[in-house]
Amino acid sequence: MNKHYEELAARMRETMMLASAAGVLAWDQETKMPERASGMRAEQMATLSGIIHDKLIDPQNDKLLAALERTRKGLTPSQRICVREWRHDYDRSTKLPRDLIEELARTSTLAQSAWIKARAADDFSLFAPWLKKTFALKRRQAEAVGYSGHPYDALLDDYEPGMTVAALDPVIANLREGLVPIVERIRRSKTRVDASCLTRRYPEDEQEALCTEVAQALGVDFTASRLDRSAHPFMIGIAPTDVRITTRFNERFLPQALFGVIHESGHALYEQGLPEKAFGTPLGEAVSTSMHESQSRFWENMVGRTRPFAGWLLPKLRRHFPQSLKGVSADAFYRALSRVRATPIRVEADEVTYNLHICLRYEIEKELVADTIRVSDLPRIWNERMQAMVGVRPKNDAQGVLQDIHWAHGMIGYFPTYLLGNLYSAQLRHTIRRTIPEMDALVAKGEFAPILQWLRTKIHRHARRFPAAELIRRATGKPLDARFFLEYVKEKYGPIYKITW
Amino acid sequence: MNKHYEELAARMRETMMLASAAGVLAWDQETKMPERASGMRAEQMATLSGIIHDKLIDPQNDKLLAALERTRKGLTPSQRICVREWRHDYDRSTKLPRDLIEELARTSTLAQSAWIKARAADDFSLFAPWLKKTFALKRRQAEAVGYSGHPYDALLDDYEPGMTVAALDPVIANLREGLVPIVERIRRSKTRVDASCLTRRYPEDEQEALCTEVAQALGVDFTASRLDRSAHPFMIGIAPTDVRITTRFNERFLPQALFGVIHESGHALYEQGLPEKAFGTPLGEAVSTSMHESQSRFWENMVGRTRPFAGWLLPKLRRHFPQSLKGVSADAFYRALSRVRATPIRVEADEVTYNLHICLRYEIEKELVADTIRVSDLPRIWNERMQAMVGVRPKNDAQGVLQDIHWAHGMIGYFPTYLLGNLYSAQLRHTIRRTIPEMDALVAKGEFAPILQWLRTKIHRHARRFPAAELIRRATGKPLDARFFLEYVKEKYGPIYKITW
Numbered sequence A, B: 001m002n003k004h005y006e007e008l009a010a011r012m013r014e015t016m017m018l019a020s021a022a023g024v025l026a027w028d029q030e031t032k033m034p035e036r037a038s039g040m041r042a043e044q045m046a047t048l049s050g051i052i053h054d055k056l057i058d059p060q061n062d063k064l065l066a067a068l069e070r071t072r073k074g075l076t077p078s079q080r081i082c083v084r085e086w087r088h089d090y091d092r093s094t095k096l097p098r099d100l101i102e103e104l105a106r107t108s109t110l111a112q113s114a115w116i117k118a119r120a121a122d123d124f125s126l127f128a129p130w131l132k133k134t135f136a137l138k139r140r141q142a143e144a145v146g147y148s149g150h151p152y153d154a155l156l157d158d159y160e161p162g163m164t165v166a167a168l169d170p171v172i173a174n175l176r177e178g179l180v181p182i183v184e185r186i187r188r189s190k191t192r193v194d195a196s197c198l199t200r201r202y203p204e205d206e207q208e209a210l211c212t213e214v215a216q217a218l219g220v221d222f223t224a225s226r227l228d229r230s231a232h233p234f235m236i237g238i239a240p241t242d243v244r245i246t247t248r249f250n251e252r253f254l255p256q257a258l259f260g261v262i263h264e265s266g267h268a269l270y271e272q273g274l275p276e277k278a279f280g281t282p283l284g285e286a287v288s289t290s291m292h293e294s295q296s297r298f299w300e301n302m303v304g305r306t307r308p309f310a311g312w313l314l315p316k317l318r319r320h321f322p323q324s325l326k327g328v329s330a331d332a333f334y335r336a337l338s339r340v341r342a343t344p345i346r347v348e349a350d351e352v353t354y355n356l357h358i359c360l361r362y363e364i365e366k367e368l369v370a371d372t373i374r375v376s377d378l379p380r381i382w383n384e385r386m387q388a389m390v391g392v393r394p395k396n397d398a399q400g401v402l403q404d405i406h407w408a409h410g411m412i413g414y415f416p417t418y419l420l421g422n423l424y425s426a427q428l429r430h431t432i433r434r435t436i437p438e439m440d441a442l443v444a445k446g447e448f449a450p451i452l453q454w455l456r457t458k459i460h461r462h463a464r465r466f467p468a469a470e471l472i473r474r475a476t477g478k479p480l481d482a483r484f485f486l487e488y489v490k491e492k493y494g495p496i497y498k499i500t501w
Helices: A003-031 A035-056 A059-070 A077-095 A098-121 A124-145 A151-156 A165-188 A204-218 A254-273 A289-304 A307-320 A330-337 A354-370 A375-389 A415-435 A439-445 A449-458 A468-476 A483-496 B003-031 B035-056 B059-070 B077-095 B098-121 B124-145 B151-156 B165-188 B204-218 B254-273 B289-304 B307-320 B330-337 B354-370 B375-389 B415-435 B439-445 B449-458 B468-476 B483-497
Strands: A225-229 A235-239 A242-247 B225-229 B235-239 B242-247
Touching (some): A035 B003, A035 B242, A165 A354, A165 A415, A225 A254, A235 A254, A242 A254, A254 A289, A307 A439, A415 A483, A439 A449, B003 B059, B003 B077, B059 B077, B077 B124, B165 B415, B204 B307, B235 B254, B254 B449, B354 B415, B415 B468, B415 B483, B439 B449
C-alpha cells in the first residue's frame, strides 16, 4: 500500500465522479431537457467543467506523481500503468497556457455560428477566417504540447495517444492505393443492387422495439443501459454500470435507426466490458477514440452487414413489419444493406468509400497544420481531390468543404480515428475468423456471446494498459495494416458486384 | 455596486449551479437511471454534495457577510434581504458540528433499513431503538442550532423558517377542536357518496395525455417542464427554466395520477413563478416547504376538487375514456372526488380528515423532542389518539406508527408543513374568492390565468422576501388562522353530506 498512490487515486476518483455527473447532464441535454433550460444548462456545465479542470491541473497531483515516479516501491504493475497514464493526462492538461485554452473555447463557439451561417448560405468565405484562426491556434497548441516529428502528431495524440504522422502515412497510402481502383471497379460494374426494400414504411414504435431486441441480443446489458431518442445518435459511458445509447428514427429508411443502434451498441459493449472495479483509473477507461470506433464498426459492419446476420435478422424484422418485407429474401436484404454508391457526403457514405472521405480530410488537415496550403484555396482543393479519390464532385461548398462540424469545433486530428476504427475492425475480423472458424454459423443463429467474449478478452479488459497500436498487435499478432480492410472489401463485394479481382 | 456583495453573490451562484446539477442527477435517479447504476449514483451524489457543503460553509462567506452586515453601503433593498437570508442559511449550515452531521447521516441510512424491515414484519421493536437514537440526535441538533422557546422550534425552522411551537399550538388546537366534530357529523351522515366511477378502467396512455393537457391548462409551461413516471410522484425545480414533475398511473383508480399531477403542477407553478433573474439568490427561492405545499394543495383541492372544475374536466375525460364515464354526471363525478372516509393511512386520507393525521404526528414529535413520552409507548399512544381524533384504529403497527418514512429519514418537523399548506391554501382561497368573485365561472370555463396571476403577484414573485407567516398576512390581510379551512370544509361538505352546521 503506497500512501502517495492512495491519495492520488482518491483525488482522481473524485474528479471522475464529477465528470460522470457531468455525463448525466450531457445525456439529459440531448434527450430529455426542456428547451428553455438550455441557457442554465450551459452554466451548470461550465461550473462543473471548471471544477473538474481545476482538480485535474491541481499541482498536488504533479507532486504525487513525481513522488511515485521517484520510487515505485509498493506499486503493483497495474498501479504503475495508472501512474504512467495519469502523468500523460496531467501533462496534456497543464501544458496548454490558460489564455490559449480560453482563446480556443471562444474561437470554437464563434466558429460554430459562422459555420452554421456559411453552410446555410453556401458561402465558404464566411467560415474561412475562422478556419484560418482555428488552425493557427492549433499550431500554437501543437507547439505548447510538443512533438518530435510532425506538429500534427501533437493533435492526433488527443484522440489516439501515441499515433504519429510517420506511422499513419504509409498505412493511409496503402489503403488509398488499394481502395481507389476497387471503388472504380465497383462503379463500372454492371450489377445493380436494389435497395428499395429499405425505404418502405417502418413505423417508429416497431423500430424502437426491434432496436432494443437487437441490442440485447448482441449483448448490451439493459440493467445498466437504456436506449433513447436524440437528434444526433450517440453512446455515453457515464459509469460502467450506466452506459446509454441513443438513436433517431426514419419511418422511410430502416437502416438509419437499426444500424445506428448496432453501431452505438458496439460502443456500449466496449464500455460495459471495461473492468468495473478500475473505474476512476486509466485501467477502467477505453484506450482511444479509434479503438472505440473499431468496436462500433465491428458490430455494425463486420457482424451487422453480413449475410448470416441478415438471415438471423429477417424473421425478427418480419414480425415487426410483415407488410414492408413481403417477398424480400435474406439474400436480397443483405445486398440492399451492402449497396456501394459514391456520394460527396461523408455521413451518407457506404463502408467501401467512407475511408476515402477520411483520407481527403487527413491530407488537408496535415497540410493546414503545416501551413503548406492556403485556407482560401480549400474549396478548389477539396473538390478536385474528392473527384480524384471518390469519383464524385460536390454540388456546392455546403455539401463539400463545409459539410462537417469538426473543424468548427476545433476537433483537428479527430477524422483519422474513423478510418483507424475501420481498419482495426477489419483486422480484428480477420483474427476472430481464424480463432472462431464457425463465426458465420454463430451469427446466423444469433449467438454473439463467443465473439463478444473474444473482444472482451483481447480488447475491452485491457483498458489503457497498452497503447492502441500495441493492443491491436497483441490482439491480432500483427501491426496495424490496411490490407485486412482491403481483403475484406474484395471478399465481400466481389460476389455482390460480380467482380473477380 | 458593492464589491463584497458581488463576490458573495458569485460564490452563491456557483454553489447553486452545482445544486442544480445535483438536481438533474436526482431526477434521473427516480425516472430514467438503469437499475445497476444506483451504487455509482450514490457516489456521484456524495461527491457533489460534499463539494456543495464545503462551498456553503466556506469561512470566506462568513467574512463577506460580516463585512456586508457592518456597512450596507451601496446595497439595494433586495440585496439587503439576500444578505439577511444568506446569513440565516450560513448559520444553519455551520452551527451543526461535523460529527453530528455524520452521525445523523449514518443513523438515517441505518434507520431506513430498520424501518423497512420493521414495517414488513409489523414489528415496532425493530425500529424503536433507531427512533430513540434519531430523536436523541435531533435534540442535540436543536441544542446546537439554538432556540428561544421549545427545542422543536429549531427543527421546524428547517422547513418553515421562523415558525414556532408558540405560534403553531393555538392554530392547531383551534383546527383540531373544530375538525373533530365535523368529521364525526360526516361519519354519522346517512348520505352515501358513490365513488365507483373512479375505479373503472382508465388506460395509462390516455391518462398520460390527459394529465399533460390538464397541467398545461392550469398554466404549466412545458417549454420549461416535463412530465415523467416515477415510483413516488414529485416535483423538482432544477432551475426556473427546468421544473419537472412526475406521477404514477393506476389503471383502476383515475384520481391517483390526475390529482397527483394537479398537485405537482401546483408546486411547478410556484417554481415557474419565482423571479428567473434572481436565480441563485434567496429572491429566486420558494419561501418554505409549507408555502410550497399551499400551492400544490390549492390547485389540487381548492381548484381541482370543485364542482366547476368537474364540469370543465368531464368533457375532456369523456374524450379519453368514453366507456368508463358513460352516464356519469358532473355532479356525480364531483361528489365521487369529494368522498370523506376515515382511514388510518395518512396518504390515503381525504382532505377533511388529513389534517387530523398531522395533528397526531405533531403532538407526538413535540413530546418525543421534549423527551416527555417513551418511544416504547408509541404504538399504544398512536392507536389511542388515532381512535380519538380520526375515529379509526390501525389494524396493526405497520399501518399505524410505522406507516411513514419521515422519522426514519430524520425529517422531524416536516409533518406540520402538510397541515400548514392546507391551512394556507384555504386562507388563500378565501381571499381570492373575494378579489375575483367570478372565480367559479372562470374555473368552469378552464380560465385559470387570473387565479394564477393572483398567486404570482401575491405569493410567487416575493420568493423569500418575507417569512411565510408575513407573506400570508400580506396576501390575505390576516394572520394564519384555521377558521378559513374549517369554513371551507363546512361550506363544501355540508351540501354533499346534507349537513346543516
